[in-house]
Amino acid sequence: MPSHPLRGATAIVGLGITPQGKVYGSNAIGFAVDAVRLALEDAGLRREDLDGVLVNPGLSWGDMGMGSFQLQQALGVRDLKLTATMNLGGATAGAMIAHAAQAVAAGVCTTVACVFSDAPLKPPAAEGANGGGTGGAYRFARGLDAAYGFFGVNAMYALVAKRHMHRYGTTQDHLGQVAVSQRRWANLNPAAQFHDRPLTLDDYHRSRWIVEPFHLFDCCLVSNGGLAVILTTAERARSLAKPPVYVWGMGQGHLGGDPADTLTSGAVLAKKTAFPMAQVSTGDFDVVELYDCYTFTVLVTLEDYGFCPKGEGGRFVAERVRGPGAGLPVNTGGGQLSSFYMWGMTPVSEAVIQVRGEGGARQVPRHELALVSGNGGVLSTHSTLVLSRLPS
Amino acid sequence: MNAVAKPVPEIAPEMAPFFAAAKRRELVVQRCVACGALRFPARAACNRCMSRDVTWVPVAGTGRVFSVAVMHQANHPAFEAMLPYAVVVVELDCGVRMISNVADCPAGEVTIGMPVEVTWEERSPEVTLPVFRRRS
Numbered sequence: 001m002p003s004h005p006l007r008g009a010t011a012i013v014g015l016g017i018t019p020q021g022k023v024y025g026s027n028a029i030g031f032a033v034d035a036v037r038l039a040l041e042d043a044g045l046r047r048e049d050l051d052g053v054l055v056n057p058g059l060s061w062g063d064m065g066m067g068s069f070q071l072q073q074a075l076g077v078r079d080l081k082l083t084a085t086m087n088l089g090g091a092t093a094g095a096m097i098a099h100a101a102q103a104v105a106a107g108v109c110t111t112v113a114c115v116f117s118d119a120p121l122k123p124p125a126a127e128g129a130n131g132g133g134t135g136g137a138y139r140f141a142r143g144l145d146a147a148y149g150f151f152g153v154n155a156m157y158a159l160v161a162k163r164h165m166h167r168y169g170t171t172q173d174h175l176g177q178v179a180v181s182q183r184r185w186a187n188l189n190p191a192a193q194f195h196d197r198p199l200t201l202d203d204y205h206r207s208r209w210i211v212e213p214f215h216l217f218d219c220c221l222v223s224n225g226g227l228a229v230i231l232t233t234a235e236r237a238r239s240l241a242k243p244p245v246y247v248w249g250m251g252q253g254h255l256g257g258d259p260a261d262t263l264t265s266g267a268v269l270a271k272k273t274a275f276p277m278a279q280v281s282t283g284d285f286d287v288v289e290l291y292d293c294y295t296f297t298v299l300v301t302l303e304d305y306g307f308c309p310k311g312e313g314g315r316f317v318a319e320r321v322r323g324p325g326a327g328l329p330v331n332t333g334g335g336q337l338s339s340f341y342m343w344g345m346t347p348v349s350e351a352v353i354q355v356r357g358e359g360g361a362r363q364v365p366r367h368e369l370a371l372v373s374g375n376g377g378v379l380s381t382h383s384t385l386v387l388s389r390l391p392s
Numbered sequence: 393m394n395a396v397a398k399p400v401p402e403i404a405p406e407m408a409p410f411f412a413a414a415k416r417r418e419l420v421v422q423r424c425v426a427c428g429a430l431r432f433p434a435r436a437a438c439n440r441c442m443s444r445d446v447t448w449v450p451v452a453g454t455g456r457v458f459s460v461a462v463m464h465q466a467n468h469p470a471f472e473a474m475l476p477y478a479v480v481v482v483e484l485d486c487g488v489r490m491i492s493n494v495a496d497c498p499a500g501e502v503t504i505g506m507p508v509e510v511t512w513e514e515r516s517p518e519v520t521l522p523v524f525r526r527r528s
Contacts, residue, residue: 140467141399141467141468142399142401142402143401143402144401144407144433144491145491146399146401146468147398147399147400147401147515147519147521148479148491148492148493148521148523149398149463149466149468149470149471149474149477149479149493150461150463150479150491151463151467151468152467155461155463155479158461158462159459159460159461159479159481160459162459162460162461162504163458163459163504166459166504208464209462209464209476210464210465211461211462211463211464211465212461212462212464212476258489260458260459260481
C-alpha cells in the first residue's frame with residue numbers, strides 16, 4: 001500500500017512549557033510569548049525562522065477575535081505565511097498541529113508555532129472582587145438552565161457520565177481508578193501541579209463532591225500558563241537540536257447529536273482518518289495520551305479507540321490502566337487531572353516528551369508510537385494525532 | 393444581607409411563546425412545520441430537515457428522569473441553602489428532553505427512569521417555570 005503523503009512528512013521539533021498552575025504576574029499573551037520563546041530555544045530555532053503562527057485562545061483571551069494577529073504583534077515576527085485563531089475547545093491542539101502539518105507538507109510555509117495559553121486564575125487577594133453583591137450582579141444566570149440551578153460544564157458532563165454508569169454498569173471505583181493511576185504518573189513528574197501529593201482510592205472517595213457522580217479528583221485542574229510546539233518539515237527536523245517527533249497520522253471527528261444518548265466521543269470517526277494514514281492500529285501504541293477533562297472522558301475515549309469494547313471502559317481501566325510499570329501507559333505525565341490543564345496541549349506535550357525519551361523517572365521503556373487525543377465541548381469535537389520516533 | 397432570590401430567566405424573543413404558555417400552566421415545545429419533529433429549547437432550524445418553519449404545540453407533562461446530576465457547589469447564592477440538590481434531564485413522553493428539577497424530592501432519591509409529571513413554580517410575576525414531581 002503506498003504511503004499517505006502526510007505520513008512522516010512533518011515533525012514536531014520544539015516544545016515550550018511555561019511554569020504551570022497558580023502562576024501570577026502575567027496575562028495570556030505574556031504566557032504565549034514565553035511558551036514560543038521556550039519552544040524556539042528547545043528546537044534551536046530563531047524567531048525569524050517562524051513563518052506560521054496558530055493560536056488557540058484560552059478563556060482569558062476574552063473577545064480577542066484575532067488572537068493570532070495579537071500574538072504576532074507581541075512576538076514581533078514578520079512575514080508570516082500562515083496564521084489563524086482556532087477554537088474547537090479541547091480538540092484544538094490536534095487540529096492546529098494537523099493544519100500546520102498540512103500547510104507545511106503542501107509547501108505553503110515551513111515552520112509553524114502552535115500555541116495555547118490562558119490565565120484564568122487570579123491571585124488570592126483578588127478573589128471575591130467580583131463575588132457577593134446582589135442577584136443583579138449574576139449576569140451569567142439569565143438562561144433557563146440557570147433557573148434550575150444548572151451551571152457549568154462539570155454538571156453537563158455529570159449528566160452524561162451518569163447515563164454511562166446506568167447503561168454500562170460503570171462504577172465510582174472505575175472513575176476513581178483513572179484519577180489514582182494518573183496521580184501515580186504525576187508523582188513521577190516534577191512539572192505536575194500534584195507532583196508531591198499521592199492519591200489513594202480511599203482519598204478519592206473521601207474527596208468532596210463537585211457534582212455527583214464527580215468528586216473533586218474526577219475534574220481537571222485549572223492552570224495559568226502557556227504551551228507551544230513548533231512543527232516543520234521532516235527533512236529540516238533532522239538538522240535541529242532535538243530528536244524529531246514525526247507526525248504520522250491526523251484526523252478529526254465531530255459526531256453531533258446528544259452525548260447523553262451516544263455516550264461516544266468523536267474518536268470513533270477521527271481514528272478512521274488517522275490510523276490508516278499512519279498505517280497503525282489500536283494495539284500498536286506504546287504510549288497513550290488522552291484528553292482528560294474528567295476521569296470519565298478517559299474511559300470513554302479508550303472505548304472509542306477500540307482498546308476495549310463499547311461500555312467496557314470502566315472494567316478496562318480497572319484492569320489495564322494502573323499507572324507506572326503496569327498495563328497500558330495512559331496519561332503518563334499525570335494528565336490534566338494531575339499535572340496541568342492546557343486544554344489539548346497537555347496530552348500533546350507529554351507525547352512529545354515520551355517519544356523523545358525525555359520522560360525521566362516516568363519514561364516508558366518503549367516509545368516509538370504515541371496516540372494523542374483532543375476532545376472539546378461535551379464529547380462534541382475530537383482530534384487524533386499519531387506521533388512517532390521513527391521517520392517512517 | 394438579604395437572601396438572594398433564585399434567578400429569573402430572561403425571556404429571549406425566540407422563547408417568548410414558551411413562557412407565555414407556562415404562565416397559563418401549559419407545557420409547549422417547538423414543532424417543525426415541515427417534518428413534524430419536536431424540539432426544545434427553541435432552535436433556529438429543525439435539525440432533522442433544516443426547515444426554518446416552526447410552531448409551538450402543547451405536549452403532555454408526563455415523562456421519566458433521563459439523567460441526573462447532584463450539585464454540591466452553588467454557582468449562584470440562591471441555591472446554597474438547597475445543597476445538595478438534583479438537576480435532572482426529563483424525557484417527556486413525546487420524546488423531548490428538558491433540564492429541570494424534581495420538586496419536593498431529596499437529591500438522593502432521584503433515579504434514572506423515575507416517572508415524573510409537570511408541576512408549576514411561579515418564579516416571578518412574569519415567569520412561571522415547569523418543574524416536575526414524582527408520579528406513581
